[in-house]
Amino acid sequence: MNKLLLCNEAVAQAAIDAGVSGMYAYPGTPSTEIMEYFISSEEAAKKNIHRQWSSNEKTAVEAAIGMSYAGKRAMVAMKHVGLNVAADAFMNVAVTGVNGGLIVVVADDPSMHSSQNEQDSRFYARFANIPCYEPSNQQEAYDMVFDAFRLSEKYRLPVLMRLVTRLAHSRAPIKFKTDKNHQKNITLPDDPMQYILLPANARKRNKILIENYEMVRFDNRLSKFNSFEDGKERRMGVIATGVAYNYLKENISSSENSCPILKISAYPFPKDIVLGIFSRCEEVIVLEDGYPFLEESLRGLLDNGRKIYGRMDGTVPRDGELNPNIVARALGISSNNYTPVPSVVKPRPPQFCKGCSHIDMYLALNEAMRQYGNGRVFADIGCYTLGALPPYKSISSTVDMGASITMAIGAADAGLVPSVAVIGDSTFTHSGMTGLLDAVIKKSPITVIISDNSTTAMTGGQKSQATGMLDKICLGLGVEPEHMRVIAPLPKHHEENVGILREEIAYNGVSVIISRRECIQTAKRKRR
Amino acid sequence: MKKDIILSGVGGQGILTITSVIGLAAMKSGLRLKQSEVHGMSQRGGDVQSHLRISDGTIFSDLIPMGECDIIISVEPMEALRYIPWLSKNGWVITNAVPFENISGYPPISDIISELEKIDNHIIIDAGEVASRINSPLSGNIVVLGAASPYLEVVSSSSLEDAIRLFFSTKGEDIVEKNILAFNEGKRISEAIIRSKK
Ligand SMILES: Cc1ncc(C[n+]2csc(CCOP(=O)(O)OP(=O)(O)O)c2C)c(N)n1
Numbered sequence: 001m002n003k004l005l006l007c008n009e010a011v012a013q014a015a016i017d018a019g020v021s022g023m024y025a026y027p028g029t030p031s032t033e034i035m036e037y038f039i040s041s042e043e044a045a046k047k048n049i050h051r052q053w054s055s056n057e058k059t060a061v062e063a064a065i066g067m068s069y070a071g072k073r074a075m076v077a078m079k080h081v082g083l084n085v086a087a088d089a090f091m092n093v094a095v096t097g098v099n100g101g102l103i104v105v106v107a108d109d110p111s112m113h114s115s116q117n118e119q120d121s122r123f124y125a126r127f128a129n130i131p132c133y134e135p136s137n138q139q140e141a142y143d144m145v146f147d148a149f150r151l152s153e154k155y156r157l158p159v160l161m162r163l164v165t166r167l168a169h170s171r172a173p174i175k176f177k178t179d180k181n182h183q184k185n186i187t188l189p190d191d192p193m194q195y196i197l198l199p200a201n202a203r204k205r206n207k208i209l210i211e212n213y214e215m216v217r218f219d220n221r222l223s224k225f226n227s228f229e230d231g232k233e234r235r236m237g238v239i240a241t242g243v244a245y246n247y248l249k250e251n252i253s254s255s256e257n258s259c260p261i262l263k264i265s266a267y268p269f270p271k272d273i274v275l276g277i278f279s280r281c282e283e284v285i286v287l288e289d290g291y292p293f294l295e296e297s298l299r300g301l302l303d304n305g306r307k308i309y310g311r312m313d314g315t316v317p318r319d320g321e322l323n324p325n326i327v328a329r330a331l332g333i334s335s336n337n338y339t340p341v342p343s344v345v346k347p348r349p350p351q352f353c354k355g356c357s358h359i360d361m362y363l364a365l366n367e368a369m370r371q372y373g374n375g376r377v378f379a380d381i382g383c384y385t386l387g388a389l390p391p392y393k394s395i396s397s398t399v400d401m402g403a404s405i406t407m408a409i410g411a412a413d414a415g416l417v418p419s420v421a422v423i424g425d426s427t428f429t430h431s432g433m434t435g436l437l438d439a440v441i442k443k444s445p446i447t448v449i450i451s452d453n454s455t456t457a458m459t460g461g462q463k464s465q466a467t468g469m470l471d472k473i474c475l476g477l478g479v480e481p482e483h484m485r486v487i488a489p490l491p492k493h494h495e496e497n498v499g500i501l502r503e504e505i506a507y508n509g510v511s512v513i514i515s516r517r518e519c520i521q522t523a524k525r526k527r528r
Numbered sequence: 529m530k531k532d533i534i535l536s537g538v539g540g541q542g543i544l545t546i547t548s549v550i551g552l553a554a555m556k557s558g559l560r561l562k563q564s565e566v567h568g569m570s571q572r573g574g575d576v577q578s579h580l581r582i583s584d585g586t587i588f589s590d591l592i593p594m595g596e597c598d599i600i601i602s603v604e605p606m607e608a609l610r611y612i613p614w615l616s617k618n619g620w621v622i623t624n625a626v627p628f629e630n631i632s633g634y635p636p637i638s639d640i641i642s643e644l645e646k647i648d649n650h651i652i653i654d655a656g657e658v659a660s661r662i663n664s665p666l667s668g669n670i671v672v673l674g675a676a677s678p679y680l681e682v683v684s685s686s687s688l689e690d691a692i693r694l695f696f697s698t699k700g701e702d703i704v705e706k707n708i709l710a711f712n713e714g715k716r717i718s719e720a721i722i723r724s725k726k
Contacts, residue, residue: 169565172587338613338615341613342643345606348606350572
């Protein structure tokens with residue numbers, strides 16, 4: 001059957017078709033639709049596949065490790081920066097190895113369409129000594145999931161699958177496989193010590209890991225995902241990874257005198273096939289949508305071998321995502337002339353929805369903070385980050401999820417009193433709670449505003465873990481009841497809210513203000 | 529046979545809907561396609577676009593190369609201009625005339641219209657007026673799709689109508705019929721514009 005699916009949806013459907021038993025994720029663009037597909041899939045419901053959002057990426061990976069420990073197939077999905085949060089679990093499950101197949105899907109965001117950085121997850125796979133698949137199109141992504149589960153179970157290693165925004169968010173017709181794998185029964189690991197990473201055992205496991213990694217590298221000589229196409233024009237060869245291969249073919253598929261092309265989508269990449277293209281061609285250009293991962297290792301430190309072109313010598317821009325025109329320029333193909341954007345066109349940055357609760361919170365906060373001057377409000381990641389833009393200009397930082405509270409603690413430690421943190425409800429349960437505990441223990445003179453719209457709005461309104469429980473959580477963490485205030489951010493309460501904020505900001509200890517009003521988008525959806 | 533289409537507008541204006549409708553129609557017509565979408569931050573009132581590539585041959589890139597787009601379909605006039613670098617020499621721009629002014633310093637609409645009129649092949653249609661006249665204010669995007677339908681060529685109007693029925697089928701018969709009406713009104717007006725130009 002052919003069905004039009006986003007690459008993210010194709011990955012989810014493939015996991016269902018390959019007999020996955022558990023899907024774990026925390027939302028994050030461009031990965032969110034993987035779990036969303038699972039949640040809305042009737043097939044997944046019928047097969048009783050576990051599929052619920054986790055509090056953060058670390059808890060998601062760990063739950064997936066548990067599912068795999070019990071002998072069942074598991075998948076976990078996140079955006080690239082989510083893997084930083086999950087890195088401890090991720091690095092160590094490489095050492096324990098897996099029992100049931102385990103795939104970690106990570107969607108990178110080159111050019112930072114919706115992210116703080118453009119880190120390339122292939123380095124994480126290399127770092128952990130595990131295999132990495134980087135599909136170039138939707139069908140390949142679908143097919144790879146089956147291979148990744150098999151590979152994971154063959155070598156007892158987790159497999160990282162790297163997507164990029166342009167692939168994750170592009171639709172194509174997908175041909176499903178009919179071979180329906182059955183979900184497996186519980187089978188505990190053969191070796192009862194496998195998952196016990198006491199140093200003596202971890203040292204043993206680490207040797208097994210390194211051995212397996214080299215075996216995968218050897219196998220990858222024959223991987224169908226690494227392919228070589230010979231060409232007549234042999235002066236210059238091209239190595240293209242993942243979606244870069246599409247941009248290459250877009251430019252040269254119609255040309256008669258094509259060059260030799262090596263497509264790499266399965267890592268670690270074996271020396272042999274790389275040598276193949278170097279033995280044919282005088283020069284090689286490397287095209288990668290991400291960091292110069294392969295290019296750097298081909299050049300080596302001395303960079304005195306064959307002529308290599310890529311991001312590191314400026315043939316391809318050093319950062320940002322690729323596209324057909326950038327690749328054309330790198331190949332020296334003159335592309336079509338095009339008309340520039342007319343000067344009347346103005347930028348249109350994202351902004352708060354009309355009637356958003358964050359707006360009323362910021363208007364009140366700005367007024368309450370006026371007497372202290374700028375530079376004291378540490379914010380976090382979510383829709384409320386838009387409070388950085390005019391006319392609000394309310395915040396001074398957005399670094400990583402949870403950093404608002406902890407940065408406010410550090411700034412207060414430095415003497416910046418008062419320091420204020422602004423954090424969303426989902427971000428608070430993702431990684432704000434531990435920071436608040438620090439503040440309570442240290443009696444930091446900070447004010448934490450939880451802007452609670454009772455959803456994970458930025459990524460499209462997924463369930464927020466602690467909706468209805470935030471007050472109890474804060475009190476449980478030790479916030480004094482008299483300094484745990486709840487306000488309703490509405491224009492009619494503006495004066496009252498400013499008053500409450502002023503009082504709590506002036507308090508020389510930890511105070512929490514929960515500014516609670518439902519996300520306008522969620523409310524609209526409910527009315528429909 | 530291929531058509532490279534850019535659909536543009538502001539987050540929340542229903543770009544993904546019309547992209548999906550054309551995509552569904554192309555699938556049903558047995559064509560290959562790739563449909564690149566914007567999800568995430570920009571959907572909060574920022575500029576959004578889809579690249580829709582339809583062909584009977586292999587499609588490699590998910591993104592349309594600059595200078596190769598056959599049709600820009602825009603639900604907002606300034607957003608149509610944002611993608612001019614992608615438009616091919618003989619390409620068409622079909623756009624709504626009604627601005628969506630959610631930024632300060634939005635340029636005078638007359639400046640935007642005069643830029644649009646510099647493009648050789650353009651259709652500018654007041655989709656807001658049409659949508660409210662047929663009593664379906666949320667169907668402006670489908671009006672624009674109707675206006676673009678004579679230029680899509682690879683997919684017929686009847687297959688687009690089928691796709692609209694399928695896409696809105698869960699929303700009830702009334703919504704389906706209103707959108708079919710919106711589609712046909714857009715189509716009728718755009719055909720009248722072509723006739724008057726000839
Ligand atoms: C580690 C990490 N995971 C996920 C994301 C993606 N992300 C950005 S904001 C956000 C959630 C925001 O929810 P909330 O804090 O409730 O604020 P809201 O958007 O609802 O205002 C997510 C999941 C990220 N930037 N970093």
